[in-house]
Amino acid sequence: MARFVVVVIDSFGVGAMADVPQVRPQDIGANTCGHILEAFPALSLPTLEKLGLINALGYTPGMMQPSPDAVWGVAELQHEGGDTFMGHQEILGTRPRTPLRMPFSAVIDKVESALRIAGWHTERQGEGLSWLLVDGAVAVGDNLEADLGQVYNITGNLSEKSFDEVKAIGRVVREQVEVGRVIAFGGKLASTRQIFAAVEEKEQRYVGINAPRSGVYQHGFQVVHMGYGVDETVQVPARLHDGGVTTVLVGKVADIVSNPHGESWQNIVDSQRIMDITRQAFTARETVFICTNIQETDLAGHAQDTARYADRLRLVDRELALLIDEMTPDDCLIVMADHGNDPTIGHSKHTRENVPLLIWRPGQAPARLGLRATLSDVGATVCAFFGAEAPENGRSFLPLIMSARNSKDD
Structure with missing residues (x-):
């Protein structure tokens, strides 16, 4: 039995990337997670706190604290700008190309x-x-x-x-x-x-x-x-299919990533239904890869609605706790984002931000994954977990997780 789940909280960045002053000055000072916690300092997200959200954020703007037991890191966007479509292609192993810009x-x-x-x-x-x-x-x-x-x-x-x-x-x-x-x-x-x-x-x-x-x-x-220009044959779903592992995509990721041999739950926005489907797919199989997108956080960012954003985070946090309760030591969960969408920055577009990488495996020892150069490191880690051929892009951090786990067992 080996199940791997990636939950992408769409737009939940943890601070502007270092290149923002040069490439996206409108995003200077952006920090989606930090500014939401500053707006609601009493906001409690106990599951994300346990997973290391505040570790990844790097400071404590509210009541939540760093977790000494977390397995966590931060990832940069390799694709230009901050785009949901390219972000998910990157997560699942595509090497980003310079996009065409044309009105x-x-x-x-x-x-x-x-x-x-x-x-x-x-x-x-x-x-x-x-x-x-x-x-x-x-x-x-x-x-x-x-x-x-x-x-x-x-x-x-x-x-x-x-x-x-x-x-x-x-x-x-x-x-x-x-x-x-x-x-x-x-x-x-x-x-x-x-x-x-x-x-x-x-x-x-x-x-x-x-x-x-x-x-x-x-x-x-x-x-x-x-x-345009995305080669599905070098992405995680195709690599896992070749290795006999089913991929289940839930939410917006199912709308934008090709998964011809797996199961795709498309055109779903409601976060509760998305998390219900995720848990059902998880408990129904002994071996599976699931990638889930929570879109309502991104919609709240576009609407510049911090209260709605915080409300959706509470729901996801509760549902993550239920999912964790179903996991065995052979399973793995990653909670991350694909970019930022700071509702306080003064514009309604995505913000170019680093994203959190929060990993949970029952019985896992704490570990730091450092600053990863691309979201594709997640896809590479998924393939390594299942023993499948690596995707086109990315470097697996599974050895860091396993090293900490083995040290604890010793």
Whole structure:
């Protein structure tokens, strides 16, 4: 019996990376975890505290304290910026490439022509910068929440267009562009005017729909992420499949990472349901790799809502305690993040932050993993744990864990 779970608390960074002043000055001073604990100093997250969250944070802004028994480290982002899609590809073993940056206005002619050839009706909207309205209910434009110029959004009113139709529009766009990601999503809106009311421009180069303000997240939200240039054959799910180990993806990671031979729980946002599925998948198998994404923390960051963020952390902390109670000494849990999204920094985009690496194995001796150069070290560790071929990128820290464990046994 050997089970390995990675829980990614989306956007839960522990402080701005050293290169932020040079590459993302808007993120100077960002610290998602630290600023939430400063806003709610009485916040108690006993499971994360036991796992070493405050060790990874490096200071004590509230009542929580470092854990002397923790196995912990901190990881840098190897991908540029701070992106959920590339963050998860990196976690699962992809070596990040420099992404293409291009405003949607630079490809609007090409995209519009392809959509019309495919049979869709398009109308240009906006004064100066234009975005596309497709069949009167679906908007195509720049993503305004991620790094500008790297992602295009397909935003649909699912009261007027089915999600399959929104995805079909997204696939046409994906075939025409080379940015890192095309996101096709939507929700049930009372009126498509809600999309029009959420149109925004950024830096006089980018125009799109402010997704949280449009209301698409509130009712019947569905999403699929379409990536560019990611080789699934060198990632953890493929390596484990070759070794006879099943991969289960839960939440947003299932929307953005290929897992053709495993089990993927897609289009799920509710944190309670995500953690319920994670525990059920864990207890149902003697050998399995599970990767779970908690998206509601990221949505709270985009909304700059510290109270909502803290509430979701409480829920995850309670659920992690239940998962730990089910674990045996042969199992392993990693709790981490993929970037930051500091709700107090003054903007609603992701923040480029180091992320915590918190490891739990029953009976494990304390250990420090140090500062890891890439999130891919997690994927490399997963493969080493199961004796599978290493992914494309990353260096396993399993020897550090096993050395501490063996020393304790001696």
